[in-house]
Amino acid sequence: MTGAVERAPRSGSPVEALDHLFAAATDARGTVERRYELAGMPVRVRFAGDAMLERIGGSFAHLEAPGSKHAELTIKVWDAASTGTQAPPVLGTELEADGTGPIYYYDVDGVQALSRWGTLSAYAAPGEGWFWAPSPDRMLSWDWASPLRAILHWWLGRHDILQVHGGAVGTEAGGVIIVGRGGSGKSTTTLACLAGGLRYAGDDYVAMQPRPEPRIHSLYSSGKLEPHQLERFPELEPALANPVRGDQDKAIVYAHARFPEATIAGFPLKAVLVPRIAGGEETRIVPTSGSNALAALAPSTIFQLHPPQENALSEMAALVRQVPSLGLELGTDLGRIPDVIRSYLETA
Amino acid sequence: MAAYTTNPQAIHETIDGETIIIDLASGTYYSLRGSGSEIWNALGSSEPLEAVVARLTETYDASPAEIVAAVEAFLGDLEAEGLVVSTNGTVAVEVPETDSPGGEPFAPPKLEKFTDMQDIILLDPVHQVDDRGWPHAAQAEPA
Numbered sequence: 001m002t003g004a005v006e007r008a009p010r011s012g013s014p015v016e017a018l019d020h021l022f023a024a025a026t027d028a029r030g031t032v033e034r035r036y037e038l039a040g041m042p043v044r045v046r047f048a049g050d051a052m053l054e055r056i057g058g059s060f061a062h063l064e065a066p067g068s069k070h071a072e073l074t075i076k077v078w079d080a081a082s083t084g085t086q087a088p089p090v091l092g093t094e095l096e097a098d099g100t101g102p103i104y105y106y107d108v109d110g111v112q113a114l115s116r117w118g119t120l121s122a123y124a125a126p127g128e129g130w131f132w133a134p135s136p137d138r139m140l141s142w143d144w145a146s147p148l149r150a151i152l153h154w155w156l157g158r159h160d161i162l163q164v165h166g167g168a169v170g171t172e173a174g175g176v177i178i179v180g181r182g183g184s185g186k187s188t189t190t191l192a193c194l195a196g197g198l199r200y201a202g203d204d205y206v207a208m209q210p211r212p213e214p215r216i217h218s219l220y221s222s223g224k225l226e227p228h229q230l231e232r233f234p235e236l237e238p239a240l241a242n243p244v245r246g247d248q249d250k251a252i253v254y255a256h257a258r259f260p261e262a263t264i265a266g267f268p269l270k271a272v273l274v275p276r277i278a279g280g281e282e283t284r285i286v287p288t289s290g291s292n293a294l295a296a297l298a299p300s301t302i303f304q305l306h307p308p309q310e311n312a313l314s315e316m317a318a319l320v321r322q323v324p325s326l327g328l329e330l331g332t333d334l335g336r337i338p339d340v341i342r343s344y345l346e347t348a
Numbered sequence: 349m350a351a352y353t354t355n356p357q358a359i360h361e362t363i364d365g366e367t368i369i370i371d372l373a374s375g376t377y378y379s380l381r382g383s384g385s386e387i388w389n390a391l392g393s394s395e396p397l398e399a400v401v402a403r404l405t406e407t408y409d410a411s412p413a414e415i416v417a418a419v420e421a422f423l424g425d426l427e428a429e430g431l432v433v434s435t436n437g438t439v440a441v442e443v444p445e446t447d448s449p450g451g452e453p454f455a456p457p458k459l460e461k462f463t464d465m466q467d468i469i470l471l472d473p474v475h476q477v478d479d480r481g482w483p484h485a486a487q488a489e490p491a
Contacts (some may be wrong), residue, residue, distance in 0.1 A: 180466060291366030291379070299370055299377045299462070308372050317361035
């Protein structure tokens, strides 16, 4: 049996049931393993068959590290449809519904689990995770485009690294995190930089390490586009992961598939950028307050993660205090955006 | 004046003189500037309210009565939002009139409220979800 337990689960713990289901799934479909380096740490993902690898593997393709042996985190990933296994038990208590379906959260004896959007994420400290979906085809686009997000949030938190809501672009020498509410121009900025030759660490979620020096780590090579953005960046069309999609689904691109030289595992953080669509032709970088940057970064980060971390705000504030906070007044000439950011980084 | 303490569900940070408060329970966040930020941080540090009012009187060009009234109104706003909790006590705030008020123009403390997190929490339109059995716990899984 290939789904062997690496760490003896506590008798009666939910992880025992999850390991049992994963073992049944790998008995049916075999095991496919991928090794990655996330936030500088080795991670192993074991898939039951290749159905889920095909669904979520593209997001991590830029972080593959096939040579590593040791793993700080091992995640077991499977689905019911391709393996013929039954659904796992529902864990925990139902949280207040948010309109996207039921949410259950569980946190007992070092095991955390979140059932949301029809999939299950579970984590047992210090380094075991499980992710289950009923079927790769039934996953929601934001769940497969930014996969394993809850597990990575819990695991990274143990290493004092925060998963934050923002895009990040730059160079090996340093980069910026781009934060803002929907419609502020955050995605447009990161996509313009991807198409314009800057290195790309992510457009929606990245990991942020405040100490010893502020640093951004890439998590996903995926990017989400509204229909109008696809029209603005036709060069991204060959990177589409879902050329056929529902009316309300965003288009997903895998940056690494189209621009393998552009993705980057991380860089030192040089500034927090708060974009604003200014309307003029030219893009400009202007001063802004740290509180403005924190307000653009913190609330959406905190409320997209379960459970909200009480120290997340102070950690983000500590980071904002370490680097300049800048406004990015976006002009209509999208091709100039990466030049303006590149020029800033060359002098930062 | 009623006595208050900050609600632990309201996490907060102050940068560049502006305080960002996030209510973990409701998903609402708030901004305070100037005297509002000063009063909030005093509540969290257990600085006596009377000392805060005295300091504001020394800083701003307003009478003690005007400042006390503004502080009371502000505390009422904070309580209405659940950001502070009454300790069921009262504090005497008696600040003597001064002939030399502070020089800065006084802007009454103001609580700015942002509720756009609901849009972000929802992330994307609801679809493909309602027809799913799992993870509804009410439906028993097969043995």
